[in-house]
Amino acid sequence: MATTDKGIDDTDEKIFIGKETEIAWLTLALANRHGLVTGATGTGKTVSLQVMAEGFARAGVPVFAADIKGDLSGISEVGEAKDLILQRAQAMGLAFQPDQFSTVFWDVFGEQGHPVRATVSEMGPLLLSRMMDLNDVQEGVLNIAFRVADEQGLLLLDMKDLRAMLSFIAEHAAELTTQYGNVSKQSVGAIQRQLLVLENQGGAQFFGEPALALKDFMRSDRDGRGNINILVADRLMQSPQLYATFLLWMLSELFEELPEAGDLAKPKLVFFFDEAHLLFNDAPKALMDKIEQVVRLIRSKGVGVYFVTQNPIDVPDKVLAQLGNRVQHALRAFTPRDQKAVNAAAQTFRPNPKLDTAQVITELGKGEALVSFLEGNGTPAMVERIMVRPPSARIGPITAQERKAIMDASPLKGKYDTAIDSDSAYEMLQKRVAGTSATAQNGGDGSVLGQLGAIVGTIFGTNVKRGKLSTGQVIARDVTRTVTNKVVGGVVADLGKSLGGSLGGSVGRAIVRGALGGLLRR
Structure with missing residues (x-):
């Protein structure tokens, strides 16, 4: 147990998450074994996410997190020593120290953060098909468009490039059909219509240059703390397919770019995926297999992935099996489905003879959680009931003026702010x-x-x-x-x-x- 004259706190090897009868530690060397934070709305998931993000940042680990409601933005400002916070800290032996963390804001729409862009080629036909909800025939035509573009040296960077390429293969359908398979103008027309829908959702702003360099997520500040990258996702959530596909693309690019790292003392990057159920909703089997594969293998690149969702049954079993670090907030068993979710959540924990896990899940108060983190040689600890420690930074959203000041002082100011229209x-x-x-x-x-x-x-x-x-x-x-x-x-x-x-x-x-x-x- 790491205690000092000031009380319990993080160590060089562990993050202090909370305490009741036992102390809950998240071991940095096992943090890349992924994790899951679940619980009903209003039970404290965002606070738990903030506590973990602060701990990783203090340990020098960069963090990327999607901020759905804007509540996580407060991590960039100094926390307030309110009575309730001081009482909770004192009860668990923590000397509360207000703090703030170096934060970089990102926004697909470029309104509340640096613009996030990718080229059409980087996204690829599989994810684009997922994003536009294409059927198998239409996905095949899209693959032909990418193949022809490759062979003719035509760069696909933005939406107008893809539109032009689709028009090109429609005009040359007769010649292309014999070599690549049937290219019907009806299928091309259907894809063009879906592209229009995607443009209306913000796709035209997302696709283009300068494309995001993922190394810019993996920065530290002058004090050696990891930067916290926040994706402003309140507007992006209005296009859930775009949101889920974008985050999956990021994971895929990280897997592609990062070298094998093996077992490290701490992760290179930790990735928090809020509203994680959107990734799995209506995903075809081929895509589900790829998601499972990425989650399983990206651990070896030194990246930890933490899914945040309301219910553990939102996550497929094959993915759930990869998530070793668990934080479970309260669930309410009002319906048969809710009761099933409570039992499923209880069964995912290593039993503790002192706790009736299924019953405790329905009794947890705000800020309380059941936790089980990996320990020793990677085995999960017995489930424990804890009170989550209070965050050191502000809890809740920041003002527009505070956000502007952070963006103006950003080390990436000017790098992505102006779009480039290359010859493509x-x-x-x-x-x-x-x-x-x-x-x-x-x-x-x-x-x-x-x-x-x-x-x-x-x-x-x-x-x-x-x-x-x-x-x-x-x-x-x-x-x-x-x-x-x-x-x-x-x-x-x-x-x-x-x-x-x-x-x-x-x-x-x-x-x-x-x-x-x-x-x-x-």
């Missing part, structure tokens, strides 16, 4: 059309060589002024010259083969689409 699929396809039209107006005779010259020039940049070539066009230009020599030599038949294979393959290899978390794409 939309612009390149527009240039194709413009280049072909210009050739026709300049006296093109419609001959095979004339048409091929126009296509080659507009696709690969030989008609573009020096200094304006993209990376793919620079590489493709040299290949184009080789093909042109073949034409001059009169080998017209070889030209068609070169255009179909050599050029497309070279550009596809030259410009590699940004990778979504590998597990979700393979």
Whole structure:
């Protein structure tokens, strides 16, 4: 037990969560074994989340948490020594010290935090299909669009790029069908309609550049404390599919980017997923399998994932089995389903002969919880009833003025605040059309060589002024010259083969689409 002259507090190895007859410790070396915080509305889940986030930050571990109601934002301001807080701290032997934590606010809509963006390519067809609720046929067409974009070196960065690419494959459906499978205009039209819905939900602001660099979540302040990254999600929650898919994408990218770490003394990052049931609602089996796989394997990258939801039965059994650290607030057994949830929650704990777990769950007061954290060699401790320690920072939301002051002083100010519209699929396809039209107006005779010259020039940049070539066009230009020599030599038949294979393959290899978390794409 870690006690000092000032009472019980965190140590270099453990976070003090609360106490009643026994002290509840969350061991940092086992914190990447994931966790679950559950309980009915108003029973103290957000306070428990804040207590854990503060403990991780003090230990130098960066935290990412979604803030659904705005209550977690108070962690950025100094706490108040109110009578109720002092009484609770004194009862458990804790010397209350008001504190505040370095906080970075993020917002998909860019209103209450730094904008969060990802490119369409990074998200990938699987998660986009999930986000737009596409059926199997429509998902197949979307996969074809990504494949064709890859092979032709067309970067998919924002929504207009994807729209242009879908229009392109619809116009060339006859040629593409024989190679990739049926591409119906009806399916393309259905995807375009879903894209419109996604745009109305904020997708147009989310997709684009500069894309989020996840290393910016893993910063520490000048005192060595981990930064607390808060995703402002009150408006995002109005689009629950976008919210759940975005957080799953983040987990996937973390898995892809971080190296294997093994067992560390403390996690590299802890990720709190509030309203976690949204991740699993109506998810197809293939996606559920990938979610389970990511949760199981990301532990080896030094990332801890903590799901926060009202009811443990919201989380599938295969995922629930991966969550070793448990905090259970009160549940109310008003209906048969509620009674089933209480029994299910009780059965997930290691029994304590001194407690009737199922009964205690319905009797817990606000701020009380049943807890079981991993100990020793990773086995769960017996369930204990505790009073959760009071947070050191402010409990509740901050004001708009306080938020503005934090954002103005942010170390990331200016990095993501202005969107960039790069030369990508939309612009390149527009240039194709413009280049072909210009050739026709300049006296093109419609001959095979004339048409091929126009296509080659507009696709690969030989008609573009020096200094304006993209990376793919620079590489493709040299290949184009080789093909042109073949034409001059009169080998017209070889030209068609070169255009179909050599050029497309070279550009596809030259410009590699940004990778979504590998597990979700393979």
